[in-house]
Structure formats: C-alpha cells, structure tokens
Amino acid sequence: MVKNDLFAGEEMTLSPLIIAHRGDSFHAPENTLAAFQMALDAGADGVEFDVRLSKDGVPVVIHDADLRRTGRQSAKISELTAEELRSVDVGSWFNKRFPERCDPAFSKETVPTLAEVLKLLEQTSGPIYIELKCGIKDYETLAKAVCDVICKSPQLPQMIVKSFKLAAIPVVRFNLPEVQTAALFEPRILDLVRSKKHIITIAKELGADQLSVHTSLATRKFTTLTKAIGMPVTIWTADNEKWAGRCRERGIRALITNDPAKLLASRAKI
Numbered sequence: 655m656v657k658n659d660l661f662a663g664e665e666m667t668l669s670p671l672i673i674a675h676r677g678d679s680f681h682a683p684e685n686t687l688a689a690f691q692m693a694l695d696a697g698a699d700g701v702e703f704d705v706r707l708s709k710d711g712v713p714v715v716i717h718d719a720d721l722r723r724t725g726r727q728s729a730k731i732s733e734l735t736a737e738e739l740r741s742v743d744v745g746s747w748f749n750k751r752f753p754e755r756c757d758p759a760f761s762k763e764t765v766p767t768l769a770e771v772l773k774l775l776e777q778t779s780g781p782i783y784i785e786l787k788c789g790i791k792d793y794e795t796l797a798k799a800v801c802d803v804i805c806k807s808p809q810l811p812q813m814i815v816k817s818f819k820l821a822a823i824p825v826v827r828f829n830l831p832e833v834q835t836a837a838l839f840e841p842r843i844l845d846l847v848r849s850k851k852h853i854i855t856i857a858k859e860l861g862a863d864q865l866s867v868h869t870s871l872a873t874r875k876f877t878t879l880t881k882a883i884g885m886p887v888t889i890w891t892a893d894n895e896k897w898a899g900r901c902r903e904r905g906i907r908a909l910i911t912n913d914p915a916k917l918l919a920s921r922a923k924i
Contacts, residue, residue, distance in 0.1 A: 670901035671908035683748035698914035700781035712736035739765035
C-alpha cells in the first residue's frame with residue numbers, strides 16, 4: 655500500500671514545517687489541551703506529543719512515566735486509570751515554575767487521552783507526531799493500543815508514529831501499515847553505531863518512513879545522505895531561531911520546537 659507523503663506538494667514552500675513540541679510548551683503546560691490549542695492559535699504547522707498507557711490500557715498523553723514533575727505526586731501513569739488521570743492537575747506546576755507566563759486556568763488542565771487530543775486537533779491539516787513512550791515490557795501493547803485508536807481517524811494520513819524504542823516500529827507497521835512511522839534517535843546513538851550512515855541503515859531495515867533526530871545529528875553530511883534516499887528528516891528540539899535557516903539549507907523537512915511562534919517568525923524572514 656502506498657502511503658500518503660505528508661511533505662509533498664505546495665506545503666513544501668513553507669519548509670521547514672514548524673511543529674509544536676508537546677503543544678506550545680513555552681507558553682502553556684506541556685501535553686495539555688491548553689498547549690495544543692495555543693499551538694493551533696499560534697499557527698504551528700503541526701504538533702508533537704507523547705503517549706503512554708494508563709492502568710486500564712488507554713493511551714494517554716503525557717511525557718514522564720510518573721507524575722512527580724507535572725502532577726506533584728509520586729504515582730506512575732501505569733498505576734492510574736484514564737479516569738483517575740483525568741482528575742490530576744498537570745498545569746499548576748507550570749504556573750509556579752514560570753510565573754511570568756502563568757494563567758490560573760492552567761490549574762484545570764489534566765492528563766488527556768489520545769482520543770481527546772485528536773478530537774481537538776481536528777482543526778489542523780498538518781502533521782501529527784505521536785511518540786510512543788515505552789520500554790521492553792510494554793512497547794507492543796502500547797503500539798497496538800495506539801493503532802486501535804487512530805486506525806479509523808480521518809486524520810490518519812497526517813500522523814507519524816515514532817519511538818526511541820525502535821522495536822515498536824515494526825509492530826505499528828504490522829498492525830497499521832497505512833500510517834507513517836519515524837525512527838527516533840538521540841545523540842548517544844553514536845556510542846552504539848560507527849557512523850551516522852548506520853542510523854539511516856537501521857531506520858531503513860526497520861521499515862521506517864522517516865527519521866526524527868536530535869539537532870546535533872542533523873549535519874550537512876547526514877542530511878545529504880537522507881536526501882539521496884528520499885527519507886524525510888525532522889529535528890528536535892530546535893528553539894534557536896537559526897535552525898529555520900539551517901533546515902532550509904540542509905533540506906530538513908520539519909523542526910520540532912517549544913516555541914512555535916518564534917520559529918514561525920524566523921521562517922518568515924528567510
């Protein structure tokens with residue numbers, strides 16, 4: 655089955671696409687409905703967020719394995735049901751840490767389900783990056799659960815499922831071959847492989863459609879290699895305005911940023 659190429663056509667005149675990291679996480683608490691709405695309001699070309707499994711097997715949108723940082727309690731995500739997570743305040747921490755950007759309404763933000771986030775994102779036609787946060791014990795279960803949620807979505811052609819747990823990619827491909835996948839790499843991958851060329855080889859062997867790499871890996875040499883085989887590259891997390899120009903020069907299709915408004919303004923100048 656031929657997959658839709660999210661990056662084909664006239665939208666490439668916007669290169670690089672500006673993707674909101676966990677929503678507009680500079681101005682609102684990450685991975686909340688408020689952050690995603692603010693990303694849309696800022697004009698972000700797409701959004702990126704993290705997904706884990708709740709105790710009752712529901713994909714929920716949150717980065718950490720527990721609630722210590724954003725929920726001010728020690729419980730693990732896997733110990734609470736989706737309904738219980740819906741009552742956890744994951745917004746007040748932002749107000750305390752960033753008083754200059756606080757909003758009393760953020761205290762009402764709780765952990766949303768994947769389905770709830772996708773409902774909100776019906777407003778956008780841009781890319782939706784779904785990162786699977788999982789380990790050796792739960793990657794298969796999470797991958798299948800996410801596929802079950804997104805399989806009938808009219809926005810499926812917009813979605814890219816990615817993970818640092820590379821074994822999850824073949825599971826996604828098997829369960830939902832229509833969806834785009836991305837192999838996700840951080841800098842320490844170079845401690846395990848000889849060169850950046852091997853990163854591309856790994857992604858191809860897994861059947862990934864795209865690469866999502868840390869900015870430090872996105873050198874001119876690396877992006878020249880990816881362009882030669884037609885594999886789109888997305889970088890993370892690029893808050894420095896210079897990356898808008900670097901991405902266009904190097905043929906990088908999209909960048910993930912905490913501050914989409916700033917990077918959109920930077921793109922407009924190049």
